[in-house]
Amino acid sequence: MDQSLSKLEQFLSAFREAVAAGTLVRATLRMPTKESGGLTGVDIRPVALKSGLKLGFVLHTKTQDRQENLDADAAFDRVGAWLAVGFRQGFVFATDADVSYDAQGKGPKLKRAAPSSKAGPVLGHDREKHRPVPADRPWLQALGVTDDKGEVLKSAGDKFRQINRYVELLAPVLESLPAGKVPKIVDMGAGKGYLTFAVADYAARELGRDAQVVGVEFRRDLTELCNRVAGAAGLDGLSFVPGTIADHDATGADVLIALHACDTATDDAIGKGIAAGARAIVVAPCCHKQIRREMEAANIESPLEFATRHGIFLERQAEMVTDAMRVLVLEHFGYEVKAVEFISDQHTPKNVMLIATKRGLGDKRALEKFRAAKAVFGIRKHYLETVTGLG
Ligand SMILES: C[S@@+](CC[C@H](N)C(=O)[O-])C[C@H]1O[C@@H](n2cnc3c(N)ncnc32)[C@H](O)[C@@H]1O
Incomplete structure (x- = not known):
């Protein structure tokens, strides 16, 4: 990671790299602020659609979940904007490392750790095929x-x-x-x-x-x-x-x-x-x-x-x-x-x-x-x- 960048920029760059390298398993945003627009959390996974690779967002609110698929660039912008104001924590789970960004407390922290997801990225074509419990168990x-x-x-x-x-x-x-x-x-x-x-x-x-x-x-x-x-x-x-x-x-x-x-x-x-x-x-x-x-x-x-x-x-x-x-x-x-x-x-x-x-x-x-x-x-x-x- 380029240490001259801010912690947030380093996190976003880890996110981009994982998407580009095809190693992203999932990413999450947690700890919403008052500026989250009512969202309580966001889960993101790569999704292969006919129109190409997208990032599937599940937007959680207190009462419902909404799904959206975004192009990579729009997804990066969205995550960057949310971590600037709407959420205090972001996690990238990739096959080579877990990267977390935490803006709670004194100054933002960035951590890189061994990957917790042992399974490789699953490219869902839609929500049904994108399974947390794969059929091969x-x-x-x-x-x-x-x-x-x-x-x-x-x-x-x-x-x-x-x-x-x-x-x-x-x-x-x-x-x-x-x-x-x-x-x-x-x-x-x-x-x-x-x-x-x-x-x-x-x-x-x-x-x-x-x-x-x-x-x-x-x-x-x-x-x-x-x-x-x-x-x-x-x-x-x-x-x-x-x-x-x-x-x-x-x-x-x-x-x-x-x-x-x-x-x-x-x-x-x-x-x-x-x-x-x-x-x-x-x-x-x-x-x-x-x-x-x-x-x-x-x-x-x-x-x-x-x-x-x-x-x-x-x-x-x-x-x-x-x-x-x-x-x-x-x-x-x-x-x-x-x-x-x-x-x-x-x-x-x-x-x-x-x-x-x-x-x-x-x-x-x-x-x-x-x-x-x-x-x-x-x-x-x-x-x-x-x-x-x-x-
Ligand atoms: C409809 S099945 C659902 C089983 C499982 N949760 C699933 O979704 O595959 C309900 C199960 O709950 C058990 N069950 C119902 N009332 C129970 C109780 N009061 N204490 C323990 N088991 C109970 C039944 O024996 C039955 O196996």
């Missing part, structure tokens, strides 16, 4: 997701997409975990462990981090199978324990995840994350029967009866109300929550994801809003209240 075959040629089986295509997208959305959370401690990640209602494996594998392979990843699942046959596959895959920190979510001791969990944990099992999972003081709770809920039953019971009285007397509307309403009330409980306990559609409804109707990040003091008005929602929808009890001791 041996454990995918052992779990029946891919065949012996590493092709995704037709029957497992939706699950493969879900875990990839889940890990993509979880990546900024995992990257933000402090170094110097082995993070503990707990997957509640792990099933056959697809997501649990994907997260453990991503942390080791892409982030170069040791992580303790635990899958909790009440079907013992599945936990035994998953432990065997984890051992064979050499994923040391990964283990599966049989038992219920409610009985699991999640103390020390830094990140709590759950993909399609049935009905109130998602509430149990959220409750465990809150009790553990997890830095992040990321759940994609499944069937919303508990609140549906409550709303059904209240139907005759409710002013919303004109809509909820139709089964399909009731179901959609119950889903929205259940999850929106979960958001309020999380906000009450000091989490900032993003609700996103994590995968197209073409692949699953259960496509809402709540990404909750611990921010500190709780929102004082959240409980008030929660109680008002109960009154409007005639809900006597939301199961998450019980789990978290709120009612």
